[in-house]
Amino acid sequence: MNFIEMITNAGGGHLLANAPALVVAIPLIAGAVAVVLGHGKLAWVWSVLIALVTFGFSLILLQSVLGGETITYAMGNWPAPLGITYHIDALNALLISLVSAMALLALLYGWPMVEREIDPKKHAMFFGTFLLCVGGLIGVAIAGDAFNVFVFLEVSSISTYVLVAMGAQKNRQALTASFNYLILGTIGATFFVIGVGLLYMATGTLNMADISRILADSEGNRVVRAAFAFIVIGLGLKTAMFPLHTWLPNAYTFSPSMIGVFLASTATKVAFYILIRFLFSVFHAGASFETAMFDFVLAPMAMVAMIVCSVQASFQSDVRRLLAYSSVAQVGYMLLGLSLGTAAGLAAGLLHMFNHALMKGALFMAVGLAGLGLGITRVNELRGLGKTMPLVAAGLTVAGLSLIGVPLTAGFISKYYLVIAVLERGWWWAVVAIVVSSVLAIFYVGRMIEAMYLQNPPTPSAAHESDPPIQVRSPVLSMAALYVLVIGSVWFFFDPSLPKGLADTAAGLLIGGGGL
Amino acid sequence: MVDFIVGHFNYWVIITLMMTGLYVIISTGNLVKKLVGLGVFQTSVFQLYITLSKVAGGRPPIFDKLPGYGTETKYGAAVDPLLGVIYSNPLPHVLILTAIVVGVSTLAVGLALVVRIREAYGSIEGDDIDEAEYKIEIASS
Numbered sequence: 270m271n272f273i274e275m276i277t278n279a280g281g282g283h284l285l286a287n288a289p290a291l292v293v294a295i296p297l298i299a300g301a302v303a304v305v306l307g308h309g310k311l312a313w314v315w316s317v318l319i320a321l322v323t324f325g326f327s328l329i330l331l332q333s334v335l336g337g338e339t340i341t342y343a344m345g346n347w348p349a350p351l352g353i354t355y356h357i358d359a360l361n362a363l364l365i366s367l368v369s370a371m372a373l374l375a376l377l378y379g380w381p382m383v384e385r386e387i388d389p390k391k392h393a394m395f396f397g398t399f400l401l402c403v404g405g406l407i408g409v410a411i412a413g414d415a416f417n418v419f420v421f422l423e424v425s426s427i428s429t430y431v432l433v434a435m436g437a438q439k440n441r442q443a444l445t446a447s448f449n450y451l452i453l454g455t456i457g458a459t460f461f462v463i464g465v466g467l468l469y470m471a472t473g474t475l476n477m478a479d480i481s482r483i484l485a486d487s488e489g490n491r492v493v494r495a496a497f498a499f500i501v502i503g504l505g506l507k508t509a510m511f512p513l514h515t516w517l518p519n520a521y522t523f524s525p526s527m528i529g530v531f532l533a534s535t536a537t538k539v540a541f542y543i544l545i546r547f548l549f550s551v552f553h554a555g556a557s558f559e560t561a562m563f564d565f566v567l568a569p570m571a572m573v574a575m576i577v578c579s580v581q582a583s584f585q586s587d588v589r590r591l592l593a594y595s596s597v598a599q600v601g602y603m604l605l606g607l608s609l610g611t612a613a614g615l616a617a618g619l620l621h622m623f624n625h626a627l628m629k630g631a632l633f634m635a636v637g638l639a640g641l642g643l644g645i646t647r648v649n650e651l652r653g654l655g656k657t658m659p660l661v662a663a664g665l666t667v668a669g670l671s672l673i674g675v676p677l678t679a680g681f682i683s684k685y686y687l688v689i690a691v692l693e694r695g696w697w698w699a700v701v702a703i704v705v706s707s708v709l710a711i712f713y714v715g716r717m718i719e720a721m722y723l724q725n726p727p728t729p730s731a732a733h734e735s736d737p738p739i740q741v742r743s744p745v746l747s748m749a750a751l752y753v754l755v756i757g758s759v760w761f762f763f764d765p766s767l768p769k770g771l772a773d774t775a776a777g778l779l780i781g782g783g784g785l
Numbered sequence: 786m787v788d789f790i791v792g793h794f795n796y797w798v799i800i801t802l803m804m805t806g807l808y809v810i811i812s813t814g815n816l817v818k819k820l821v822g823l824g825v826f827q828t829s830v831f832q833l834y835i836t837l838s839k840v841a842g843g844r845p846p847i848f849d850k851l852p853g854y855g856t857e858t859k860y861g862a863a864v865d866p867l868l869g870v871i872y873s874n875p876l877p878h879v880l881i882l883t884a885i886v887v888g889v890s891t892l893a894v895g896l897a898l899v900v901r902i903r904e905a906y907g908s909i910e911g912d913d914i915d916e917a918e919y920k921i922e923i924a925s926s
Contacts, residue, residue, distance in 0.1 A: 416883075419884075419887075427887075434898055437905065441906065444901050448895070452810060452819055455891050456810070459826060459827055466837065466877075469877070
């Protein structure tokens with residue numbers, strides 16, 4: 270950890286002490302600076318630099334909460350109930366590291382795609398908006414104040430709408446996808462803010478720890494229950510909880526390649542985190558209205574998502590839309606883990622969130638590279654990719670196997686823990702749903718693998734059938750980013766101790782004293 | 786009963802606006818009208834916050850140099866133990882200023898998207914756009 274010590278010593282302790290504020294402030298301010306930088310490549314270099322610094326700070330935070338400690342950072346030294354606090358524990362340190370790491374990888378991966386897909390005049394704006402989105406997502410994860418969560422949620426969402434719409438140069442459907450996302454996302458955020466308002470009405474405070482403390486004494490009155498309903502629906506929209514997921518497939522399909530990678534691995538994860546934070550820390554998991562919601566809404570909807578969206582994924586002809594539907598199904602796994610209401614279930618859900626970010630990021634990267642090299646957007650166009658782009662095809666295959674949950678990949682670990690947690694609760698029918706969904710995953714991942722390895726590449730009209738296929742090279746940096754994620758999704762099978770340890774610690778905190 | 790209805794006048798207005806806004810978003814195919822509906826929906830939330838900031842019998846939360854101007858209570862209202870001056874809660878106003886800014890920026894992004902959609906599809910009616918997209922899907926598969 271030489272790097273961390275170096276940063277810490279350089280700032281004489283101030284940087285370390287203010288890391289919670291800096292991890293949000295740096296990307297937000299740098300986003301504004303990036304717009305001024307004008308020249309495209311310069312803005313990219315700047316963004317990579319900022320993402321690296323942000324990642325460094327997130328590692329500092331992660332390191333200081335590894336043992337289950339919590340940090341409460343008072344903004345401007347105003348104490349908790351009046352001032353705004355940032356709250357860091359094992360749960361959101363994992364999230365913050367994930368977001369900043371994915372931002373860095375997406376940026377390293379993305380330059381060739383951005384160069385091709387985005388008008389050079391808009392490069393600076395594009396990277397500026399991207400940094401705003403990163404800052405917003407980290408802000409959602411770190412804020413300990415319910416209204417701040419709303420503001421950061423909107424900072425990240427509005428920049429996401431813009432980023433998705435930037436895909437319009439490639440395909441005009443990006444515009445309508447972005448518009449639908451904007452309408453549904455805003456409804457979701459507004460529902461959330463209604464819920465926060467009702468909570469403020471009932472408790473007189475916006476500090477999440479304070480709300481939790483006041484609500485602990487009671488089963489909650491009608492205002493609290495209404496607040497609960499509004500918040501769950503609002504965040505459900507942002508998490509793409511079935512059946513509130515309709516914005517997601519098109520937004521992922523038509524966004525620029527780099528944004529697809531980043532969104533698929535972070536956006537719904539952060540929303541999922543804040544849902545957990547509200548369900549377990551702010552409200553109390555033991556309250557009767559909450560357990561009823563888990564058993565009768567969340568668990569059934571999670572299983573419907575796992576099966577229905579996997580079926581939908583199997584019938585998609587567009588590769589990225591296939592992956593997007595699979596994302597909704599995977600959100601189902603996470604929500605199923607959460608809906609068990611046990612520490613084991615929650616930990617399994619969190620672990621799956623982490624693993625899914627790795628594999629879905631890798632899949633979108635591989636598909637983006639195939640699109641860059643050969644203009645591929647459809648499953649049947651993948652044919653022969655094993656010969657024309659062997660490394661990309663190998664990455665796609667490994668990440669795809671992880672998505673199915675094949676042993677020797679990280680996806681197996683999280684599904685394994687999920688099945689154990691489900692069985693502990695005695696929900697054998699949920700195990701059936703997991704198995705059915707995994708079998709369906711074999712179909713849709715299998716379609717891609719079959720096309721890549723068992724079919725011959727299309728032959729150019731001039732060439733002969735017997736000519737060896739022409740190999741297409743990919744940009745080195747993009748390949749490196751892809752393989753970081755691919756190796757990650759194998760590595761965390763053999764040594765899942767880091768994410769598993771954090772998930773267990775976080776689940777323990779949440780199920781035990783609420784974690785705030 | 787009458788007291789209940791009259792006493793909650795603000796809430797009836799809020800609920801009406803909220804449902805009107807949501808209904809407009811769902812029922813209309815016109816993208817600009819959808820954004821109008823979204824605006825009405827968000828405005829109802831602003832009013833919810835403003836309503837809950839009112840403390841019964843409270844003065845506007847402006848310090849007017851009365852001797853001893855109050856201490857904080859649990860519910861955020863300032864009550865002076867000696868003079869009994871009650872102030873309304875200013876915090877929700879500040880929160881809603883932020884939410885208004887968020888709402889305006891969402892509307893701006895939304896309208897910008899509508900302009901771009903009009904350029905790309907030649908229409909802002911949901912049905913026309915759906916038809917155009919359906920044709921793209923058919924043509925490419």
